[in-house]
Every structure is written in structure tokens, then in C-alpha cells.
Amino acid sequence: MPTYERLKGFRDFYPPEMAARREVIDAVEDAGRRYGFREIETPRLERAEMWTDKSGDDIVDELYAFEDHGGRHVTLAPELTPTVARMYAAKAQELSKPVKWMSTRPFWRYEQVQQGRFREFYQTNVDIFGSSEPEADAEVLAVAADALTGLGLTADDFEFRVSHRDILGSLLRSFDADVDVTDAIRAVDKSEKVDEDEYLDLLYDAGLAYDQAREFDALLDVTDPANLDELTEFAPEAEGLADAVENLQAVLAATDDFGAGEHCDLSLRTARGLDYYTGAVFECFDSTGEVSRSVFGGGRYDDLIEEFGGQPTPAVGVAPGYAPLTLLLERAGVMPDAELSTDYYVLRVGDTRDVAARVARDLRERGNVVESDLAGRSFGAQMGYADSVNAETVVIVGEQDLADGNVTVKDMRSGDQTTAPVDEFPGEHDRPTYDDFA
Amino acid sequence: MPTYERLKGFRDFYPPEMAARREVIDAVEDAGRRYGFREIETPRLERAEMWTDKSGDDIVDELYAFEDHGGRHVTLAPELTPTVARMYAAKAQELSKPVKWMSTRPFWRYEQVQQGRFREFYQTNVDIFGSSEPEADAEVLAVAADALTGLGLTADDFEFRVSHRDILGSLLRSFDADVDVTDAIRAVDKSEKVDEDEYLDLLYDAGLAYDQAREFDALLDVTDPANLDELTEFAPEAEGLADAVENLQAVLAATDDFGAGEHCDLSLRTARGLDYYTGAVFECFDSTGEVSRSVFGGGRYDDLIEEFGGQPTPAVGVAPGYAPLTLLLERAGVMPDAELSTDYYVLRVGDTRDVAARVARDLRERGNVVESDLAGRSFGAQMGYADSVNAETVVIVGEQDLADGNVTVKDMRSGDQTTAPVDEFPGEHDRPTYDDFA
Incomplete structure (x- = not known):
């Protein structure tokens, strides 16, 4: 093709x-x-006469002008x-x-x-x-x-x-x-x-x-x-x-x-x-x-x-x-950085989609940018993706942690991680971090 | 014309x-x-072939397509x-x-x-x-x-x-x-x-x-x-x-x-x-x-x-x-209201432009939407304009008030007004109101 x-x-x-x-x-x-x-x-398109009636203007030669299906002379x-x-x-x-x-x-x-x-x-x-x-x-x-x-x-x-x-x-x-x-x-x-x-x-x-x-x-x-x-x-x-x-x-x-x-x-x-x-x-x-x-x-x-x-x-x-x-x-060296920013990546391990989705939803309701797995990927692949979108915090929702009533909160800059009670995450925090639970 | x-x-x-x-x-x-x-x-404009090559599509008859100055077949x-x-x-x-x-x-x-x-x-x-x-x-x-x-x-x-x-x-x-x-x-x-x-x-x-x-x-x-x-x-x-x-x-x-x-x-x-x-x-x-x-x-x-x-x-x-x-x-009755909103109108009376401009600038630096007179108008005309743009608060910077070191702060909903020391306005307030000074 x-x-x-x-x-x-x-x-x-x-x-x-x-x-x-x-x-x-x-x-x-x-x-x-x-x-x-x-x-x-x-409108992005206007009657071309708005420019062509003013003869002698250089701009006229540079118009993206044409005739529309109704026979109107139009231009971008x-x-x-x-x-x-x-x-x-x-x-x-x-x-x-x-x-x-x-x-x-x-x-x-x-x-x-x-x-x-x-x-x-x-x-x-x-x-x-x-x-x-x-x-x-x-x-x-x-x-x-x-x-x-x-x-x-x-x-x-x-x-x-x-x-x-x-x-x-x-x-x-x-x-x-x-x-x-x-x-x-x-x-x-x-x-x-x-x-x-x-x-x-x-x-x-x-x-x-x-x-x-x-x-x-x-x-x-x-x-x-x-x-x-x-x-x-x-x-x-x-x-x-x-x-x-x-x-x-x-x-x-x-x-x-x-x-x-x-x-x-x-x-x-x-x-x-x-x-x-x-x-x-x-x-x-x-x-x-x-x-x-x-x-x-x-x-x-x-x-x-x-x-x-x-x-x-x-x-x-x-x-x-x-x-x-x-x-x-x-x-001047002040052009903003060309990079993505992401508040949270909610990482799923095992059959935890319902809890992971609830956590992601709660974080989004507090205005955060939250991504989660859409491709059925491994722990490592999800971590790699979280890194590629510059996620600040990764919340790991794993079967074993959940059995103990916990999720894992990982700060992506320092690499530090700690557990947090799943029932209290995000709880009262609008933007929970590793420090809130360490 | x-x-x-x-x-x-x-x-x-x-x-x-x-x-x-x-x-x-x-x-x-x-x-x-x-x-x-x-x-x-x-891009708003693309090669028309991106649509015309897929023959038989209804969309083709509705294209805003034309030939550009370089002879390319292009379309909106x-x-x-x-x-x-x-x-x-x-x-x-x-x-x-x-x-x-x-x-x-x-x-x-x-x-x-x-x-x-x-x-x-x-x-x-x-x-x-x-x-x-x-x-x-x-x-x-x-x-x-x-x-x-x-x-x-x-x-x-x-x-x-x-x-x-x-x-x-x-x-x-x-x-x-x-x-x-x-x-x-x-x-x-x-x-x-x-x-x-x-x-x-x-x-x-x-x-x-x-x-x-x-x-x-x-x-x-x-x-x-x-x-x-x-x-x-x-x-x-x-x-x-x-x-x-x-x-x-x-x-x-x-x-x-x-x-x-x-x-x-x-x-x-x-x-x-x-x-x-x-x-x-x-x-x-x-x-x-x-x-x-x-x-x-x-x-x-x-x-x-x-x-x-x-x-x-x-x-x-x-x-x-x-x-x-x-x-x-x-x-469903939930379309947002079609109306302007303005946080402050800074009204000038007499030769007070420098102070009025300083007040307006300070309010804008705090993120507020602030309008002021651009047309050399009377008190009444300025009030009418402030009303037409739904200003919440009008700050009146008048020569007489200024002589006493004050501006007047008027709540446009209630009509209540009070004076405020010009040196403390907006002062520590990010969004000063009548209530802050009454």
C-alpha cells in the first residue's frame, strides 16, 4: 500500500x-x-475576494485559493x-x-x-x-x-x-x-x-x-x-x-x-x-x-x-x-522541555484489574494523569513503559501484596518503594507519594 | 466598500x-x-490521494480539494x-x-x-x-x-x-x-x-x-x-x-x-x-x-x-x-452559560493612571482577569462597561480617595462598597474582595 x-x-x-x-x-x-x-x-476558509479585492497586495499571489463545490471563490x-x-x-x-x-x-x-x-x-x-x-x-x-x-x-x-x-x-x-x-x-x-x-x-x-x-x-x-x-x-x-x-x-x-x-x-x-x-x-x-x-x-x-x-x-x-x-x-535557552509528564503509572501483576482500575480512577478523579496497562504486558515491560512516559510514581497492584491488603508505591526518581494499605490508597491524599507512606 | x-x-x-x-x-x-x-x-491540508486512492468512499465527493501552486493535489x-x-x-x-x-x-x-x-x-x-x-x-x-x-x-x-x-x-x-x-x-x-x-x-x-x-x-x-x-x-x-x-x-x-x-x-x-x-x-x-x-x-x-x-x-x-x-x-440543560467573566475592573477617575495601572498589574500577577479603561471614559461609562463584562469587583482609583491613601472596592453583585488602603491593595490578598476590607 x-x-x-x-x-x-x-x-x-x-x-x-x-x-x-x-x-x-x-x-x-x-x-x-x-x-x-x-x-x-x-473560519479557516473565507471568500477569496476578502483579499483579492484589495489589488496589488503581495499576499494574493500566496493564497491557497480555489473554487468550492458551490462555485464560490474561496481561500484558506x-x-x-x-x-x-x-x-x-x-x-x-x-x-x-x-x-x-x-x-x-x-x-x-x-x-x-x-x-x-x-x-x-x-x-x-x-x-x-x-x-x-x-x-x-x-x-x-x-x-x-x-x-x-x-x-x-x-x-x-x-x-x-x-x-x-x-x-x-x-x-x-x-x-x-x-x-x-x-x-x-x-x-x-x-x-x-x-x-x-x-x-x-x-x-x-x-x-x-x-x-x-x-x-x-x-x-x-x-x-x-x-x-x-x-x-x-x-x-x-x-x-x-x-x-x-x-x-x-x-x-x-x-x-x-x-x-x-x-x-x-x-x-x-x-x-x-x-x-x-x-x-x-x-x-x-x-x-x-x-x-x-x-x-x-x-x-x-x-x-x-x-x-x-x-x-x-x-x-x-x-x-x-x-x-x-x-x-x-x-x-535564550528558555524553550520549555519537550518531554512527556505522567503523575502515576498503575502497574498490574496477575488478576488485579478491578482493584488497579479503582486505584487509577480515584487518582484521576483527583486530577492526576494516570496510565495503566492496556497491552497485557509483563512487570518489566510495564516498568519500561512507565519510564518512557516519565511517570513520577508507580503504584504496583500485585496479587501477593493484595492478599496482605497492600499496594506498593515506588518513587521513580529515587527508586525507593514502600507498601501502602490498598483501602487507604489514595485515601485522603490528592497526590500520594512514596513519602506519604514510607 | x-x-x-x-x-x-x-x-x-x-x-x-x-x-x-x-x-x-x-x-x-x-x-x-x-x-x-x-x-x-x-496539518489541516494533506495530499488528496490519502482519500481519493481509496475509491468508492462517499467522503471523496465532499472533499474541499484543489491543486496548490506547486501542482500538488491537496485537500482540507x-x-x-x-x-x-x-x-x-x-x-x-x-x-x-x-x-x-x-x-x-x-x-x-x-x-x-x-x-x-x-x-x-x-x-x-x-x-x-x-x-x-x-x-x-x-x-x-x-x-x-x-x-x-x-x-x-x-x-x-x-x-x-x-x-x-x-x-x-x-x-x-x-x-x-x-x-x-x-x-x-x-x-x-x-x-x-x-x-x-x-x-x-x-x-x-x-x-x-x-x-x-x-x-x-x-x-x-x-x-x-x-x-x-x-x-x-x-x-x-x-x-x-x-x-x-x-x-x-x-x-x-x-x-x-x-x-x-x-x-x-x-x-x-x-x-x-x-x-x-x-x-x-x-x-x-x-x-x-x-x-x-x-x-x-x-x-x-x-x-x-x-x-x-x-x-x-x-x-x-x-x-x-x-x-x-x-x-x-x-x-439535558447542562450546556455551560454563554457569558463573559471578569474578576476586576479597575476604574480610573482623574489623573490616576499610574496607580490604577499598578493595581491592575498586581492583580494580574496573581492570575486574575483584570480590565481597565482604554477609552478615556466617564465614571458612568466605565461602570457600564464593567457591568457588561460581568466584573465581580470594581476597584475605583480616584484622585480624592488617593489623596487620603485609599481606593474604593465595590462588590458588583451586592452593590456594597468600602475603602481600602492603596498601599495594602491587593497586598497579601490573591483575590481581594469587598469582604476583605469592609
């Missing part, structure tokens, strides 16, 4: 790796949960934002604002597979709809910071580089030139990935003269939020610049109050590649630079709900992706 | 409904977890079994047996949408590979029973109807007739959905004479496992019958030891529609009959791993589906 291969860029997660991954996902979701983000669940979702925009628009009237939604699921893009990038990739999307206040921007940053520190990362391990689309846009428009702001911002986004000449060429292509490009780029050196006012002094007439500067300063001040300030660095060259961002934007980087790519990003996208059919609605979000986050956790 | 519609048969889960659904999923997964089932995660997975068979076969040598895997995810079939049936549907698959012992069959039944009772269902609410494919097959082959066993078993599967004449016609079409069909059907009346021996007496020469009877009796005896016996009824007419089952099979039904369809099913499929390219490997599993399970829980 045929053997089938997994698709390229798709992954199977076996139990040990999945256990580690689940710890990471739980930490991220738990951070969001503690801030009151509410779980939603969303490559991102969550259009879906939550659709959901928000459908119930905007009855939702209590601000709306704070969270979900973890895979997305799909037909991309070149490389380290930390797959065709099926998992993210936790954390979004706030209905607040244009700087506290909303700061809260998604605080959630991301809590998620990472909750996993054992410290301020030495990662940094959020925070920028602002409207500052970049206002500055660009302040030059006496016909600038394509979108292209120029894309150039800024690439500034750290290409050499200086290429970067200046990209700004030139976007409409700036070379001396303007150099002048513009020099403005982006500012790292102290207080010095952002120099930008307003440079271009006092630039429309929206003072407001944008004030907004970014307010966002950074709020991150201080929210306890995430130490993780946030002002970095105007962090522009984010996606066109839909409208205000504060940020990317998470490995502070050591060993993980060279951005770990994940986020920002404000105040126009998108309206573009997807809703009322104008301010929105801000972040979406940690698990493949790049795993690279960061591994670099 | 355009408004986009969700695809038919696909669902958006908003937070209140999702909270209830998450409780249900958690209860099922927790039951599996306590038996030592280990979580895996699997309509079920998990081929994927876990592929995964098991790929690592069979290094896996510690028996393998006990569990996962929750959606599957897709282009079916007629009706009550409890969607085109995107979610299941928790619970499977054991590598044990042919009756304890393995009994363990998946015990997991399913624990999951349902953990949700508040009782023995009066549901029943597992347990049957055995080999008993049906052996009996059918014992007649002096050229019987198509697969067709005849499908007829048995339909026996309770069609009238008697149609049922007998189906058995006739499968090769039995009408008097044989009546005789065969009468044999299926047995409800006491001890009386299964009468079948062996009826057809003492039937190949495999005595073994199959003994196996089913052993499975039922093991469910007694495992505490699930009260939920299991012998019901030979429960045949399961899927062809790949090989031994014990079972379906969960609403005992009141109000939910008329099977809630979910499972059984033994000892040939499937080999069909998907692995070594011969016994396997047994169950896969509760959340749409039909929700119908059962609603019928």
Missing part, C-alpha cells in the same frame, strides 16, 4: 514537542486572558484581520466597546520555506477595536511583554522597536517633492536589510531627491522620546506631525505606566511592511541579534474595519507567531 | 458562545489528559485517521507503545448543512495505537464517559450502544448465501432509520433470502452480554464468531472495571456506517431520544494503519464532535 508524504511547509507535532509548544501557547494566551482579552474562533485565510473586521462589522451595534478579542490558529501562505517560516503557521492574534486612545496601543504591548517575560525571557533578551506611521508620513510629505509615501515607508522598512546606497535609491524612487533622502533618514536617528519634538521643530508646518509625535509620546508614556516601558525602544526606522498600519507600529527583536529577523510585530490599523464594510473603527493589535518565537526562546 | 459574507456551513464564535464552548472542549480534553492521552497537532482534511496513520507509520519504530494521542481541530466536508451538521466541524480525536487488548477499547469508552459526566451529564442522559463488526460479519457469513458483508452491515446501520420492509430489502440486496434476513435480524435482539453465547450456539461453525463474542464480552467486562459499565448497552444493531471498523464499535445516543441522531461514535480499526503504509497496528478511537455534543448538553 502507498506511503503518503506530508506537504512541504506543513508540520506534524508529536507529543513531546507539542507539550513544549502548548506551554508557549498557554503563556501567550494566559497573558491576554489576564488583560480581559476574550477568545473567539473563526492567510491572516486574521479581514475575518475579525467582518465579524466586528456584523455585530458592531451589540458589542460592548472596546472589543478585546484573542485567538490562536493556523494561517496559510504559499511562501518559500525557510528557518522559522512555514506554509502553515500558527499565531495568537490579540486585538482591540473601538479605542483610539494611547492606552490601547500600550495594552497590546504590555500583553506581548507579559507573554514573553512569563516564558522566562528578560529585558536583556528582547526589545520592542516602536515607531509611528504618521510621523514617517508627515515628515515625508513635508519635503518639497512628489513623494509616494507608501513606497517610501516600504523603503524605510527595508533600511536595515539593504546597504545604504540601495536604501537611498529606494527613497529616490519614491520621490525624494538624494539630499532630501539623506536629510529624511538623519531625522530617524532620534531615540529619546523627548527629542521627538525636534522633528516638529524641523517641519513645523507638516500636517499631522505634531499630533503624531504627541500620540507616540503618549503611547510610550502609557507603556511606562503599564510596566512595559523597559522593553520599548523608540526606533523610527521600524516601519512595518504592511500597508494597512496607520499609527504606532512596533516589532519585537532578539536583543542579541542572533535571531536576525523580526520575531513578530503589530500596530494600529484604524482604517481597516471601514475598508471591510464596517463603520470607521480604531483598532490596534499584535500577533505573536510561534515559529519565530520558538527561535527566540531557543536562543 | 464591500461587505463580505461568511461561507455557508462555517461559523464565527463570538466570546460569550466561545467561553461556553471552551468549557466543553476543556472537559473532553481534560478527561483524555487524565488517562495519559498526549496532545498532537496536525475531512477526518483525522489517515493523518495519524501517516504520522504513526513515519515514527513507528521510535514510539513507545501503546501510543495514546489526542487533538482538537476542525475538519471539512461539503455536506448539506442542517441542525448539528456544518461544513467546518470540530472534533477531539482520542486514539490508541498498538494494543489489541479489550482494555484499550474500554479505555476510550471510559474517556468518553468521563468527558460526558464531567460536563454534568448522568447515566440517565446518554448511553453508549456497543456492538462488534466481527460478530455481525461472522453471523452473516454463516448463512447459506452469497452475502456482501459490507452491504449487509450498512443495512444493519440503517435498520433504525428505515421501516422494516426497506431494511429487509436491503439485507436481501446484500444476498440474504428474506427468511434468512428475518432470522439474522432476530439474532441481533440480544441485550445481555451473557446471552451472546447463544449466537455461538446458533452458528457453532461460523469462523471467528466465538472469538468475536469473547472479545465483545471482554470489552464490556473491562468497561465495568473501568467504571463506564453503567453507560454501555449491548446493541448489535449499532453497526457504524464507516467501512474501516474491524471489531468493537459504539455510538453515543441521547437516552431520551430527543436528539435523534447519534451524538458521536468510535470503534476499533485494526487494518487502517497498514492501509496507510504502516506496519499492521491495532487501533481504537473515539471522536466527540462538538456540534452534536452541544445539542445533547442543551437537551
Whole structure:
């Protein structure tokens, strides 16, 4: 019979790796949960028009799109934002604002597979709809910071580089030139990935003269939020610049109050590649630079709900992706261990299934993870299995011990064992150990 | 701008409904977890040949299949079994047996949408590979029973109807007739959905004479496992019958030891529609009959791993589906409430963001769900929001109270409120309430 291969860029997660991954996902979701983000669940398949109607987007070429049996043009979702925009628009009237939604699921893009990038990739999307206040921007940053520190990362391990689309846009428009702001911002986004000449060429292509490009780029050196006012002094007439500067300063001040300030660095060259961002934007980087790519990003996208059919609605979000986050956790040496854990193995010797099952059931009712023999195996084979699943304690239910009213309790780390009265096991103990009966 | 519609048969889960659904999923997964089932995660997209190579299966017509950018014939997975068979076969040598895997995810079939049936549907698959012992069959039944009772269902609410494919097959082959066993078993599967004449016609079409069909059907009346021996007496020469009877009796005896016996009824007419089952099979039904369809099913499929390219490997599993399970829980009145829960709302009055943020952070560090103002709103608007998210306690951080060194703690159920020293809040309390400070 045929053997089938997994698709390229798709992954199977076996139990040990999945256990580690689940710890990471739980930490991220738990951070969001503690801030009151509410779980939603969303269709994996959507109408392809949700992406193809926005022409010119790179994402369209990478869609897993097809025609369904009903002749609909459908696609596996490559991102969550259009879906939550659709959901928000459908119930905007009855939702209590601000709306704070969270979900973890895979997305799909037909991309070149490389380290930390797959065709099926998992993210936790954390979004706030209905607040244009700087506290909303700061809260998604605080959630991301809590998620990472909750996993054992410290301020030495990662940094959020925070920028602002409207500052970049206002500055660009302040030059006496016909600038394509979108292209120029894309150039800024690439500034750290290409050499200086290429970067200046990209700004030139976007409409700036070379001396303007150099002048513009020099403005982006500012790292102290207080010095952002120099930008307003440079271009006092630039429309929206003072407001944008004030907004970014307010966002950074709020991150201080929210306890995430130490993780946030002002970095105007962090522009984010996606066109839909409208205000504060940020990317998470490995502070050591060993993980060279951005770990994940986020920002404000105040126009998108309206573009997807809703009322104008301010929105801000972040979406940690698990493949790049795993690279960061591994670099920092805090990726959870990939191993199974088992509280008890109840080992049967002879015709003792009824008692062994009762013991296992009682232990499970107390919330423990309990395995027992399903394969009619020998004492040694059962011990080997118990070891392979990292059982902490083995409870041996043997015919001879039972005749004396006992079971044997074996600590698998030390190898110590003792007997316990079967009628009192587990008895009053929620998690009985060797020490309780020795 | 355009408004986009969700695809038919696909669902958006908003937070209140999702909270209830998450409780249900958690209860099922927790039951599996306590038996030592280990979580895996699997690709949503697979090679379509994994289903189309098995010609003649109804499932093929319902596939969401298409050609990807690399010219591969791919499909959204309509079920998990081929994927876990592929995964098991790929690592069979290094896996510690028996393998006990569990996962929750959606599957897709282009079916007629009706009550409890969607085109995107979610299941928790619970499977054991590598044990042919009756304890393995009994363990998946015990997991399913624990999951349902953990949700508040009782023995009066549901029943597992347990049957055995080999008993049906052996009996059918014992007649002096050229019987198509697969067709005849499908007829048995339909026996309770069609009238008697149609049922007998189906058995006739499968090769039995009408008097044989009546005789065969009468044999299926047995409800006491001890009386299964009468079948062996009826057809003492039937190949495999005595073994199959003994196996089913052993499975039922093991469910007694495992505490699930009260939920299991012998019901030979429960045949399961899927062809790949090989031994014990079972379906969960609403005992009141109000939910008329099977809630979910499972059984033994000892040939499937080999069909998907692995070594011969016994396997047994169950896969509760959340749409039909929700119908059962609603019928029984134990579906969890669809509502948000929030431990604290920290309400800000005046310029108190730094203190309010500190209070919120301390409460979150203790694991609580804490929301605060993100929209610069009035006292009344913040109270309204706190009410809308069912906040249990509101902590009011106001300028005047703070001048006296206090915050106000308000119990939202009773409306009672009192002051608490801000320096001692939350202080030593993990979950401070009005009562702690009144």
C-alpha cells in the first residue's frame, strides 16, 4: 500500500514537542486572558475576494485559493484581520466597546520555506477595536511583554522597536517633492536589510531627491522620546506631525505606566511592511541579534474595519507567531522541555484489574494523569513503559501484596518503594507519594 | 466598500458562545489528559490521494480539494485517521507503545448543512495505537464517559450502544448465501432509520433470502452480554464468531472495571456506517431520544494503519464532535452559560493612571482577569462597561480617595462598597474582595 508524504511547509507535532509548544501557547494566551482579552474562533476558509479585492497586495499571489463545490471563490485565510473586521462589522451595534478579542490558529501562505517560516503557521492574534486612545496601543504591548517575560525571557533578551506611521508620513510629505509615501515607508522598512546606497535609491524612487533622502533618514536617528519634538521643530508646518509625535509620546508614556516601558525602544526606522498600519507600529527583536529577523510585530490599523464594510473603527493589535518565537526562546535557552509528564503509572501483576482500575480512577478523579496497562504486558515491560512516559510514581497492584491488603508505591526518581494499605490508597491524599507512606 | 459574507456551513464564535464552548472542549480534553492521552497537532491540508486512492468512499465527493501552486493535489482534511496513520507509520519504530494521542481541530466536508451538521466541524480525536487488548477499547469508552459526566451529564442522559463488526460479519457469513458483508452491515446501520420492509430489502440486496434476513435480524435482539453465547450456539461453525463474542464480552467486562459499565448497552444493531471498523464499535445516543441522531461514535480499526503504509497496528478511537455534543448538553440543560467573566475592573477617575495601572498589574500577577479603561471614559461609562463584562469587583482609583491613601472596592453583585488602603491593595490578598476590607 502507498506511503503518503506530508506537504512541504506543513508540520506534524508529536507529543513531546507539542507539550513544549502548548506551554508557549498557554503563556501567550494566559497573558491576554489576564488583560480581559476574550477568545473567539473563526473560519479557516473565507471568500477569496476578502483579499483579492484589495489589488496589488503581495499576499494574493500566496493564497491557497480555489473554487468550492458551490462555485464560490474561496481561500484558506492567510491572516486574521479581514475575518475579525467582518465579524466586528456584523455585530458592531451589540458589542460592548472596546472589543478585546484573542485567538490562536493556523494561517496559510504559499511562501518559500525557510528557518522559522512555514506554509502553515500558527499565531495568537490579540486585538482591540473601538479605542483610539494611547492606552490601547500600550495594552497590546504590555500583553506581548507579559507573554514573553512569563516564558522566562528578560529585558536583556528582547526589545520592542516602536515607531509611528504618521510621523514617517508627515515628515515625508513635508519635503518639497512628489513623494509616494507608501513606497517610501516600504523603503524605510527595508533600511536595515539593504546597504545604504540601495536604501537611498529606494527613497529616490519614491520621490525624494538624494539630499532630501539623506536629510529624511538623519531625522530617524532620534531615540529619546523627548527629542521627538525636534522633528516638529524641523517641519513645523507638516500636517499631522505634531499630533503624531504627541500620540507616540503618549503611547510610550502609557507603556511606562503599564510596566512595559523597559522593553520599548523608540526606533523610527521600524516601519512595518504592511500597508494597512496607520499609527504606532512596533516589532519585537532578539536583543542579541542572533535571531536576525523580526520575531513578530503589530500596530494600529484604524482604517481597516471601514475598508471591510464596517463603520470607521480604531483598532490596534499584535500577533505573536510561534515559529519565530520558538527561535527566540531557543536562543535564550528558555524553550520549555519537550518531554512527556505522567503523575502515576498503575502497574498490574496477575488478576488485579478491578482493584488497579479503582486505584487509577480515584487518582484521576483527583486530577492526576494516570496510565495503566492496556497491552497485557509483563512487570518489566510495564516498568519500561512507565519510564518512557516519565511517570513520577508507580503504584504496583500485585496479587501477593493484595492478599496482605497492600499496594506498593515506588518513587521513580529515587527508586525507593514502600507498601501502602490498598483501602487507604489514595485515601485522603490528592497526590500520594512514596513519602506519604514510607 | 464591500461587505463580505461568511461561507455557508462555517461559523464565527463570538466570546460569550466561545467561553461556553471552551468549557466543553476543556472537559473532553481534560478527561483524555487524565488517562495519559498526549496532545498532537496536525496539518489541516494533506495530499488528496490519502482519500481519493481509496475509491468508492462517499467522503471523496465532499472533499474541499484543489491543486496548490506547486501542482500538488491537496485537500482540507475531512477526518483525522489517515493523518495519524501517516504520522504513526513515519515514527513507528521510535514510539513507545501503546501510543495514546489526542487533538482538537476542525475538519471539512461539503455536506448539506442542517441542525448539528456544518461544513467546518470540530472534533477531539482520542486514539490508541498498538494494543489489541479489550482494555484499550474500554479505555476510550471510559474517556468518553468521563468527558460526558464531567460536563454534568448522568447515566440517565446518554448511553453508549456497543456492538462488534466481527460478530455481525461472522453471523452473516454463516448463512447459506452469497452475502456482501459490507452491504449487509450498512443495512444493519440503517435498520433504525428505515421501516422494516426497506431494511429487509436491503439485507436481501446484500444476498440474504428474506427468511434468512428475518432470522439474522432476530439474532441481533440480544441485550445481555451473557446471552451472546447463544449466537455461538446458533452458528457453532461460523469462523471467528466465538472469538468475536469473547472479545465483545471482554470489552464490556473491562468497561465495568473501568467504571463506564453503567453507560454501555449491548446493541448489535449499532453497526457504524464507516467501512474501516474491524471489531468493537459504539455510538453515543441521547437516552431520551430527543436528539435523534447519534451524538458521536468510535470503534476499533485494526487494518487502517497498514492501509496507510504502516506496519499492521491495532487501533481504537473515539471522536466527540462538538456540534452534536452541544445539542445533547442543551437537551439535558447542562450546556455551560454563554457569558463573559471578569474578576476586576479597575476604574480610573482623574489623573490616576499610574496607580490604577499598578493595581491592575498586581492583580494580574496573581492570575486574575483584570480590565481597565482604554477609552478615556466617564465614571458612568466605565461602570457600564464593567457591568457588561460581568466584573465581580470594581476597584475605583480616584484622585480624592488617593489623596487620603485609599481606593474604593465595590462588590458588583451586592452593590456594597468600602475603602481600602492603596498601599495594602491587593497586598497579601490573591483575590481581594469587598469582604476583605469592609
